[in-house]
Amino acid sequence: MNWEGKPMKDLITTEVGMRDGLQMESRFVPTNEKIEIGLGLIGAGLRRIEATSFVSPKAVPQLVDAAEVIGALRGRGATLAALVPNLRGAERALEAGVDELVMFISASEEHNRRNVNRSIAESLETIAPVAQAVAGSGRGLRAAVSTAFGCPWQGDVTPEEVARVIEGFAAQGVRAVTLGDTTGMATPPIVRRLCDKLADWFPEVELTLHFHNTRGIGLVNVMAGLDAGIVRYESALGGLGGCPFAKGATGNICTEDLVYMAGEMGLKTGVDLSSLIALAQRMQAILGHDLPGQVMKAGPRLVAA
Amino acid sequence: MNWEGKPMKDLITTEVGMRDGLQMESRFVPTNEKIEIGLGLIGAGLRRIEATSFVSPKAVPQLVDAAEVIGALRGRGATLAALVPNLRGAERALEAGVDELVMFISASEEHNRRNVNRSIAESLETIAPVAQAVAGSGRGLRAAVSTAFGCPWQGDVTPEEVARVIEGFAAQGVRAVTLGDTTGMATPPIVRRLCDKLADWFPEVELTLHFHNTRGIGLVNVMAGLDAGIVRYESALGGLGGCPFAKGATGNICTEDLVYMAGEMGLKTGVDLSSLIALAQRMQAILGHDLPGQVMKAGPRLVAA
Numbered sequence: 184m185n186w187e188g189k190p191m192k193d194l195i196t197t198e199v200g201m202r203d204g205l206q207m208e209s210r211f212v213p214t215n216e217k218i219e220i221g222l223g224l225i226g227a228g229l230r231r232i233e234a235t236s237f238v239s240p241k242a243v244p245q246l247v248d249a250a251e252v253i254g255a256l257r258g259r260g261a262t263l264a265a266l267v268p269n270l271r272g273a274e275r276a277l278e279a280g281v282d283e284l285v286m287f288i289s290a291s292e293e294h295n296r297r298n299v300n301r302s303i304a305e306s307l308e309t310i311a312p313v314a315q316a317v318a319g320s321g322r323g324l325r326a327a328v329s330t331a332f333g334c335p336w337q338g339d340v341t342p343e344e345v346a347r348v349i350e351g352f353a354a355q356g357v358r359a360v361t362l363g364d365t366t367g368m369a370t371p372p373i374v375r376r377l378c379d380k381l382a383d384w385f386p387e388v389e390l391t392l393h394f395h396n397t398r399g400i401g402l403v404n405v406m407a408g409l410d411a412g413i414v415r416y417e418s419a420l421g422g423l424g425g426c427p428f429a430k431g432a433t434g435n436i437c438t439e440d441l442v443y444m445a446g447e448m449g450l451k452t453g454v455d456l457s458s459l460i461a462l463a464q465r466m467q468a469i470l471g472h473d474l475p476g477q478v479m480k481a482g483p484r485l486v487a488a
Numbered sequence: 489m490n491w492e493g494k495p496m497k498d499l500i501t502t503e504v505g506m507r508d509g510l511q512m513e514s515r516f517v518p519t520n521e522k523i524e525i526g527l528g529l530i531g532a533g534l535r536r537i538e539a540t541s542f543v544s545p546k547a548v549p550q551l552v553d554a555a556e557v558i559g560a561l562r563g564r565g566a567t568l569a570a571l572v573p574n575l576r577g578a579e580r581a582l583e584a585g586v587d588e589l590v591m592f593i594s595a596s597e598e599h600n601r602r603n604v605n606r607s608i609a610e611s612l613e614t615i616a617p618v619a620q621a622v623a624g625s626g627r628g629l630r631a632a633v634s635t636a637f638g639c640p641w642q643g644d645v646t647p648e649e650v651a652r653v654i655e656g657f658a659a660q661g662v663r664a665v666t667l668g669d670t671t672g673m674a675t676p677p678i679v680r681r682l683c684d685k686l687a688d689w690f691p692e693v694e695l696t697l698h699f700h701n702t703r704g705i706g707l708v709n710v711m712a713g714l715d716a717g718i719v720r721y722e723s724a725l726g727g728l729g730g731c732p733f734a735k736g737a738t739g740n741i742c743t744e745d746l747v748y749m750a751g752e753m754g755l756k757t758g759v760d761l762s763s764l765i766a767l768a769q770r771m772q773a774i775l776g777h778d779l780p781g782q783v784m785k786a787g788p789r790l791v792a793a
Contacts, residue, residue, distance in 0.1 A: 338790050368789040370752035371711070398789060399745035399782035400752075403707050406676070431778070432786040440704035447675035447705075473736070477704035481737040484673040484703060485643050 194409075194450040196441060197231040197391065197417045198224050200466070201252070202266055203435055204423025206236060206243050208470060214248040216469050218255040220462065224420070225261045227458035229438075232256070233264040233285065233417070237272035250279040264325065268299065273313045283323040285361070286313060288351070290344045291334035294365070298329065307351035314355035325359040326352035327393070331377065333368025342380040349385055360388050361417060364404070366426055367397020371407035378411035391415035394436050396475070397426050401436035402444055409450075416441060421463035421474030437476040439463055443483060456483055499714075499755040501743060502536040502696065502722045503529050505771070506557070507571055508740055509728025511541060511548050513775060519553040521774050523560040525767065529725070530566045532763035534743075537561070538569040538590065538722070542577035555584040569630065573604065578618045588628040590666070591618055593656070595649045596639035599670070603634065612656035619660035630664040631657035632698070636682065638673025647685040654690055665693050666722060669709070671731055672702020676712035683716035696720035699741050701780070702731050706741035707749055714755075721746060726768035726779030742781040744768055748788060761788055 201221060205212055217235075224232055234256055235249040249265065256263055257280045264283040267273040276284050288306045289295035295303050317324045328348045334340055349360055362377065374392070381390060392408045392415065394401040405416055418441045424434020439459045445452050456478070463479040506526060510517055522540075529537055539561055540554040554570065561568055562585045569588040572578040581589050593611045594600035600608050622629045633653045639645055654665055667682065679697070686695060697713045697720070699706040710721055723746045729739020744764045750757050761783070768784040 333789055367786060370749070370789070372753060397782060397786045398748060399742060400707055400749050402705055403711055403749060406708055406711050426786060430785070433782060437704060443703060444675070444705050444708060448677060477702060477738060480735070481672060481702045481731060484638055484675070 192414055192450055194445040194452050195231065195415045196229065196438060196452055196454065197233055197264065197415070198229045198420060198438055199233040199393070199417045199435060200419030200421065200423040200438065202233045202236050202246070204419045206245050207423075207425045207427075207434065208245060210470075211245055212469060214251050217248065217252050220420070220466060220469070221252065221256040222259070223458070223462040223465065225256065225259050227462060228452070228454040229261060230453065231262045231264065233266070236266035237276045237279070237281075238266065238268050250275065253279040253281055267313065269309055270312045270316060273316050277316065277320055277322060281322065283325055283359070284313065284317055285325045285327050286310060286352075287327045287329050287363070288348050289329040289334070289365075290340045290348055291330045291337040293336040294330045294334045297336070303348065307348070310351055310355050310357075314357065318356075323359060324355075324357050325361060326357045327361040327363050329363045329365045331362035332364045332370075332373050333366070335366045335368075342377050345377060346381065346384055349381065349388060353385065353388065358388055359391070360385075361391040361393050363393045364395050367395035367401070367432070369394055369404045370400065371403060374404050374407040375411050378408060378413055382412070389415070391417060393417035395424070395426065396422060396433045396436050402440060405436065405441065405444070420459070421466050421476040421479060423466065423474060433475040437474075437478070439476050439478045443478045447484070497719055497755055499746075499750040499757050500536070500720045501534065501746060501757055501759065502538055502569065502720070503534045503725060503743055504538040504698070504722045504740060505724030505726065505728040505743065507538045507541050507551070509724045511550050512728075512730045512732075512739065513550060515775075516550055517774060519556050522553065522557050525725070525771060525774070526557065526561045527564070528763070528767040528770070530561065530564050532767060533757070533759040534566060535758065536567045536569065538571070541571035542581045542584070542586075543571065543573050555580065558584040558586055572618065574614055575617045575621060578621050582621065582625055582627060586627065588630055588664070589618065589622055590630045590632050591615060591657075592632045592634050592668070593653050594634040594639070594670075595645045595653050596635045596642040598641040599635045599639045602641070608653065612653070615656055615660050615662075619662065623661075628664060629660075629662050630666060631662050632666040632668050634668045634670045636667035637669045637675075637678050638671070640671045640673070647682050650682060651686065651689055654686065654693060658690065658693065663693055664696070665690075666696040666698050668698045669700050672700035672706070672737070674699055674709045675705065676708060679709050679712040680716050683713060683718055687717070694720070696722060698722040700729070700731065701727060701738045701741050707745060710741065710746065710749070725764070726771050726781040726784060728771065728779060738780040742783070744781050744783045748783045752789070
């Protein structure tokens with residue numbers, strides 16, 4: 184039983200730092216160091232890792248070693264996910280041995296156009312060929328809806344706009360859906376309202392929430408998600424990542440801080456916090472700059488000063 | 489009505505950055521700059537400011553100008569609070585025109601001894617003379633219970649230990665009680681359990697929660713406090729302050745981030761967020777180093793990129 188007397192649940196984390204974090208770094212992290220971090224994450228108990236992105240090496244040179252990273256982390260007990268922007272990326276990901284392919288489409292027209300230079304309608308048409316390539320491969324396809332909680336250009340995004348993108352994926356049989364808080368605009372009431380509506384409209388869909396801590400309330404939004412019954416979250420080691428629109432703003436919610444919070448609330452994550460803290464410190468050393476994670480600096484609460 | 493359909497409440501903030509923040513800074517902030525910040529806080533709508541501390545100038549040289557700061561901020565519509573460690577400090581605070589005197593005692597024996605070199609029993613005996621000095625002055629006396637949510641040496645702190653300190657104050661007629669999360673050890677279940685028990689045991693006491701963001705969940709603990717019906721919180725401009733036990737760890741929860749979150753949840757604070765952000769940026773310039781506040785970097789959510 185957890186602290187509210189409800190049956191204790193698992194909190195299922197997907198580590199996205201190697202993808203959503205490293206793509207924001209100005210320097211290239213050597214492949215062997217990426218693999219070291221990936222193996223460390225698996226060793227710490229992470230069972231889901233979004234490890235890289237099969238995008239154009241010109242667009243994201245930081246992740247040019249996608250196939251090599253996947254090759255080194257395969258078959259070690261973790262589900263490996265990777266971002267694929269199109270059929271070509273999907274084919275490369277399948278060939279490399281990715282377990283779960285992740286396709287992104289924005290809920291806001293303006294963000295989608297600026298991000299991939301296409302309308303949402305055009306992006307929705309790219310789903311079918313990827314879904315067909317994945318079908319029968321034994322691998323999974325996941326939908327990631329960007330700007331699901333707000334768009335820096337459009338402002339508020341309606342549940343109907345998010346539903347439109349999910350419908351496009353659902354029509355191709357996709358049930359795994361991540362709602363991305365791309366620029367940290369989620370708030371507790373928006374999280375609650377969107378999750379409740381989507382659960383009504385798409386009872387067959389399994390929602391995952393991906394929050395950024397851009398405005399300091401990333402973990403508060405996790406609390407709102409838990410209240411709405413969502414148990415799947417994405418986070419990044421050390422709070423890796425950033426916001427392209429706000430200098431100095433932080434990125435993804437931090438995995439150690441999330442695992443610490445979950446543990447204190449009686450939710451099982453299967454992740455060893457001490458190993459994760461050591462790994463975040465190692466990541467900081469690799470990058471040569473501070474990461475925003477807090478527990479990695481202060482330690483768990485019952486370690487004596 | 490707020491987002492959960494409950495009647496909308498006020499969230500009452502006390503700004504503590506000038507005391508709990510500046511006492512942690514290595515350099516002395518000039519008196520005129522302190523006054524500039526204090527006036528800015530009042531201008532932004534803050535109605536409660538813990539502005540300084542009447543402790544020994546040898547112990548806290550950063551706040552040697554306590555009387556001057558209070559003198560400059562008096563009579564401008566805000567309640568001015570100040571920390572007083574003993575009768576001598578209380579007399580100085582009363583003479584300077586402080587509206588609310590704040591006395592600290594730790595709930596953990598070890599922390600109290602290390603902090604003030606006294607047992608809790610000895611500290612409790614110091615309340616009566618201060619209460620007598622305040623009585624009839626028209627000013628208020630507030631109890632602050634340090635390490636109420638955990639102690640870095642003792643570990644967990646029980647509600648009974650917190651109650652013992654509150655009883656000591658209540659016996660002298662003190663009804664305003666702040667629970668201090670001195671080293672960032674509060675968690676949602678601890679907050680909920682402690683607040684519920686204290687509300688039962690001390691129905692006449694008005695609780696204020698003082699959280700630090702040391703482990704990344706300061707605002708999550710505010711959510712837990714709101715769930716427990718607590719509407720009074722202490723926070724610091726820009727997230728000023730730090731943790732003497734963890735290098736690089738952040739300090740108090742950040743006032744702008746709290747005001748942003750409250751506003752998004754439909755809670756009234758009476759504080760103008762834009763003014764507060766500008767003031768946090770000014771504070772950063774005065775100190776010459778980054779502050780951990782997030783909204784001051786990213787801005788409110790609906791400002792176009």
